[in-house]
Amino acid sequence: MASNSIIILSSLIFLVIFTCSKADLGHPKETKMTVYFQDYSGGPNATVIEITDQSIGLLSFTKFGAIFCTDDPVTEEFEESSAQVARAQGIYVTSALDGSNTHVLISIVFTNEEYRGSTLEVQGSSAQFERVREVAVVGGTAKFRFARGFVTFETIHYDQTLHHAVIQCNITVLHY
Template sequence: MAKNLIILCILLLHFSALTVASEESDEFFSKKISSLQSFKNEKLTHLHFYFHDIVTAKNPTAVRVAEATMTNASSTFFGAVSMMDDPLTVAPELSSKMVGRAQGIYAEMPIVGGSGVFRFARGYAQAKTYSWNPKTGNAVVEYNVYVLHY
């Protein structure tokens, strides 16, 4: 179950398709569904894990791919966008049991969907820095994630 969350947790995966629904829409492109009977039993899941963001190593798990002109002058690196493939563990130590990987882009933290039991999921993540090395930029972040799903 936690591995399915990796796709949705912390990731800013936007599958954007701008469409205008109308009565004349192409039936093969879109179709109005009148009843969603299988969506009645919504559940709330709380997940707790540690996110290991390693930016300075032989094999980093996160790489900055874009930044604003003022990003490096900001103490919070405001304006930075990074790609990541970060390990998620049950405890703050990297050697603790890995429960999944966070893969994608990070700049904000909405939960916008997923796969498996987290299909059509929505929710939010609360992040708290557990440790951060200002010389390397490497960090361990504690997450509490609340996901509504069916």
Template sequence: MAKSLAIASLQILGVLLLASLAQSKHSILHLTLYDHEFKGPTAEHNQTIYPVAGLPNVKWGFLQFGTLFIGTNILKETISFHSPTVGHLHGVVGVASLDGFAIEALASVHFLEHGKYNGSTVEIKGVINQDQQVSEVAIVGGTKQFRYATGYMTFTGTPVVNATGHNVYKLDLHIRLDKKGDSPGIALQ
């Protein structure tokens, strides 16, 4: 009886030890950036997003199913275009629904080399719904300071939309980062 109780106690302690070792040491970083997109040239800036492919015999556009775009939007600290630039949003998007409202996005948030995150990237993938005020996409990885990052990003339209096609979107990144020592043999900075 005492022997079986001791064995059961050791088994429970072993399970608890394994459970505590399996818990990841991580932190959550929240960043807010403003994505400035130019659908056409303006006095301040050149066009930043271009249609590059689409279905034959139809006019390519932001609501036309099958249209693919490539872009390099400008990321700023605030909603003002005159605020400091923190990086670029490089990526490919495609109109993925027949009604034209769902955009499949694959993009990199690329921080400037001389900035706080020193050339690091955050990789995103997901569907942006053009008919909704807020969409959420997955953070699926990153480089340098964001190596092994996961999380999510919300993509919110703002009232800054003008006739020249200068649109501003608020990006809220919620990035889960492993802390140093969480992955043996991998040096995270």
């Protein structure tokens, strides 16, 4: 009988804690923004490197199992000289046998005044050869606590000589 009372009391305490913590969060906010990843896949200032094959030359983005590490500056506008708002840091792996998909694990680490210290966690499969790729936002911190949503990536500029790509990132998230 005492054990039933303990189970009932424990359940009641859990319910009170769950209800109170949910009430403290309030209603989710929606944030939409567009930012630009400044991606350098070569040269002395490369922001993405292949970590599975250290050979000199072009990166093998379509080779199954290729793993890349990235730390791209993220700017407010298309131009590289535009104000930097974040860094896109993480890894991605070519995960399809035919090289058509990568698995993306990226943290968008905000550095601008409005969102400094906040992050968005992006994870999922990205179809490399599609013009627009959609990947899930699976979490966030600080101003983006409990974030969920999606991003779309679109390569809008590529300079083969400089190995410089500009990737437009449209973000839509709900958060508390």
